[in-house]
Amino acid sequence: MRAGAFLLCPSIETSDILVENSFSDAKPLFGRYLRHISHQFGLISHERVALGLDCGIIDMSRGGNREKQNPNRKPSLKLSSKNQKFVDACRAAGLSSPAKRSDLVAVANDLGMKYAPAWIVQNSDCRTDERGMFIVPGLNDTIGEQNAEAFDRAMERDKTVPAATSAPKGNPAPVAELSAIRGMTAGAATLIPDTLKTYVPWGNHDTVETVIKSGMFAPMYVTGLSGNGKTTMIMQACARLKRECFRVNITSATDEDDLLGGFRLINGETVWQDGPVVAAMRRGAVLLIDEIDLGTHLMMCLQSVLEGKGVFLKKINEFVTPADGFTIFATANTKGKGSDDGRFAGTNIMNEAMLDRFDWTLEQEYAPKSTEKKILIKKMKAFGNVDTDFAKMLTDWADTIRKAFRDEIVDEIITTRRLENICKAFAIFKDRETAINMALARFDDETATAFRDFYAKMDDTIDTTVNIEDLDTDAILDLSTTYSQKDEVKVRGARWDENTRKWTITVDLWSRDRDYWNTYSPTPRG
Numbered sequence: 106m107r108a109g110a111f112l113l114c115p116s117i118e119t120s121d122i123l124v125e126n127s128f129s130d131a132k133p134l135f136g137r138y139l140r141h142i143s144h145q146f147g148l149i150s151h152e153r154v155a156l157g158l159d160c161g162i163i164d165m166s167r168g169g170n171r172e173k174q175n176p177n178r179k180p181s182l183k184l185s186s187k188n189q190k191f192v193d194a195c196r197a198a199g200l201s202s203p204a205k206r207s208d209l210v211a212v213a214n215d216l217g218m219k220y221a222p223a224w225i226v227q228n229s230d231c232r233t234d235e236r237g238m239f240i241v242p243g244l245n246d247t248i249g250e251q252n253a254e255a256f257d258r259a260m261e262r263d264k265t266v267p268a269a270t271s272a273p274k275g276n277p278a279p280v281a282e283l284s285a286i287r288g289m290t291a292g293a294a295t296l297i298p299d300t301l302k303t304y305v306p307w308g309n310h311d312t313v314e315t316v317i318k319s320g321m322f323a324p325m326y327v328t329g330l331s332g333n334g335k336t337t338m339i340m341q342a343c344a345r346l347k348r349e350c351f352r353v354n355i356t357s358a359t360d361e362d363d364l365l366g367g368f369r370l371i372n373g374e375t376v377w378q379d380g381p382v383v384a385a386m387r388r389g390a391v392l393l394i395d396e397i398d399l400g401t402h403l404m405m406c407l408q409s410v411l412e413g414k415g416v417f418l419k420k421i422n423e424f425v426t427p428a429d430g431f432t433i434f435a436t437a438n439t440k441g442k443g444s445d446d447g448r449f450a451g452t453n454i455m456n457e458a459m460l461d462r463f464d465w466t467l468e469q470e471y472a473p474k475s476t477e478k479k480i481l482i483k484k485m486k487a488f489g490n491v492d493t494d495f496a497k498m499l500t501d502w503a504d505t506i507r508k509a510f511r512d513e514i515v516d517e518i519i520t521t522r523r524l525e526n527i528c529k530a531f532a533i534f535k536d537r538e539t540a541i542n543m544a545l546a547r548f549d550d551e552t553a554t555a556f557r558d559f560y561a562k563m564d565d566t567i568d569t570t571v572n573i574e575d576l577d578t579d580a581i582l583d584l585s586t587t588y589s590q591k592d593e594v595k596v597r598g599a600r601w602d603e604n605t606r607k608w609t610i611t612v613d614l615w616s617r618d619r620d621y622w623n624t625y626s627p628t629p630r631g
Contacts, residue, residue, distance in 0.1 A: 188242075190216070194216055195244055200212070201244065202241040202244040202245045203233050203240045204239060204241055206221060206238075207423070209221035209226065221239075225240075227374065237422065296350060296351060298341065298344040298350050300344045301344075302483070303480070303483040303487050304483075305472075305479050306338075308338070308469060308470065310338050313338060313467075314346065317343065317432065322432050324434070324462065324463045324464055325433070325434050325464060325466070326397075326437065326465070326466045326467070327435065327437070327469055328436070328437050328438070328439065329469030329470060330438060331438055331449075331520055331522070332520025332523060334469070336393065336395055336436055339391070339434045348390065350393055351391070351392050352393040355394060356396075356400075357401055357453075361403065362380070363380060364382045364407065365379075366378050366418065366420075367420065382416075385431060386416070387425060388428060388431075389427070389429050389430035390431065391433075391434065392433045394434070395435075395436050397435040397441075398439050398455055400453065400455075404459070405459065407459070408459065410427075411462035413427060439452050440466065441455035474501065477500045477504075477524070481496040481528055484528045484529070485528050485531075490528075490532035492537075495537055495564075498560070501563060503519040503520075503521075505559070506519050506556065507519070516552070517548055517556075523544050526543075526544055527540045530543045530544065537564065538566070538567050541557060578612050578613040580611065581609050581629075581630050582609060582611070582612060582628060582629055582630075583602075583605065583628045584599060584622070584626070584627055585626040586599075586607075590625075594608050594610075595608070597618075598610065598614050
């Protein structure tokens with residue numbers, strides 16, 4: 106006997122397996138027995154286990170190239186009623202074995218499943234040498250049930266055979282839900298966005314909804330300042346039309362593997378996982394590429410996708426054609442030319458060829474005051490604390506600041522998102538001033554003070570008194586003095602300001618003798 110081979114265990118009777126000494130009939134059953142033996146002897150995945158042509162020798166040599174698998178081999182597998190239902194559905198769909206993964210996914214979708222069953226696509230016995238092709242047990246000819254039962258009886262008798270140290274058991278086999286989609290949906294059953302009761306359609310909403318409803322492939326680029334509802338508009342259009350939406354947030358590190366898919370290590374096995382772009386194409390869903398201007402040249406893999414022509418997955422040798430209804434929306438704070446003023450740090454100058462592949466560009470402005478007021482009142486109702494006067498003042502306040510921003514009078518802006526945050530803080534703290542101050546805390550002190558003082562002029566419930574103790578020690582206080590008092594305050598350290606023509610002191614000087622200086626009504630400079 107040659108090295109690396111041994112005789113079959115005598116505990117299994119060949120009469121239970123062989124039918125008229127037919128090697129072709131016995132081979133599938135021997136295959137099952139060999140897999141059993143490989144576990145008994147603790148073989149690892151890269152060891153080769155092959156049946157010798159003399160029907161009695163098993164070659165267990167390590168390493169080397171795997172023998173080319175026969176695509177017409179017949180995996181021995183008892184089918185449960187659920188498995189048989191899937192096989193019957195494949196047969197009704199006109200599939201033959203081996204079948205493409207995409208065809209198996211389509212059958213699974215018809216049965217209400219999201220993915221092809223794991224007992225096929227994640228079963229090494231069902232794989233073929235051709236990528237993306239899988240054997241479907243029971244679809245064509247399969248091993249007879251009588252022989253399978255005989256093999257199972259033999260396995261029961263074989264339990265008495267002494268075994269070497271068993272290979273450690275790993276984690277359970279991966280299931281179909283383990284995919285990129287699960288990460289985006291947190292295991293949810295659907296990718297149709299939830300309908301927001303607080304949403305108010307306006308601006309480009311009708312345009313977006315019309316494009317999605319048409320079912321045509323029409324990629325659109327939506328641009329506008331932050332916090333004005335670009336992403337929400339697209340997702341709510343999908344929600345109203347009951348369309349699945351794959352939202353992908355882009356960063357400078359986003360690449361082909363993130364978008365199209367790649368191989369993932371799951372329970373010790375390397376498994377291909379579709380990326381969100383490919384998943385959306387297969388399902389005929391809406392693909393929402395959020396903050397696309399943060400991406401780099403690594404996103405150029407989307408060129409053919411943006412043309413609606415499909416994409417070739419070179420890692421698995423499969424061409425994916427988009428299903429009917431697939432379309433793309435991209436959102437950005439710029440028009441793909443970068444941010445000159447630095448407001449949107451990290452945005453890049455996008456490739457002109459990619460920009461040219463979008464059919465249209467929509468510019469999203471902030472909502473008109475009347476619309477924005479409706480939005481805020483709906484938010485207040487959702488938060489459980491409605492104040493219509495407060496909502497009106499907030500929209501007037503934000504609108505005036507935005508006009509000043511466009512005229513380059515101020516460098517900051519109040520977004521619709523920030524107004525909604527004010528409504529939330531108002532519902533929690535039940536105080537307008539606290540809500541305003543919390544929203545303005547993100548700005549520098551000078552901007553926050555200016556915005557706060559401007560709002561205070563509109564709302565008489567806001568206390569404009571400044572607590573001197575909260576100011577820096579070198580902050581300037583203006584004194585209210587008469588001409589006859591000038592020498593007295595000068596002796597105590599006050600200084601004359603030619604520009605304002607007032608006597609002034611610092612907070613530090615005031616803190617040394619508060620009672621004295623308070624007689625001159627010190628006022629912080631705004």
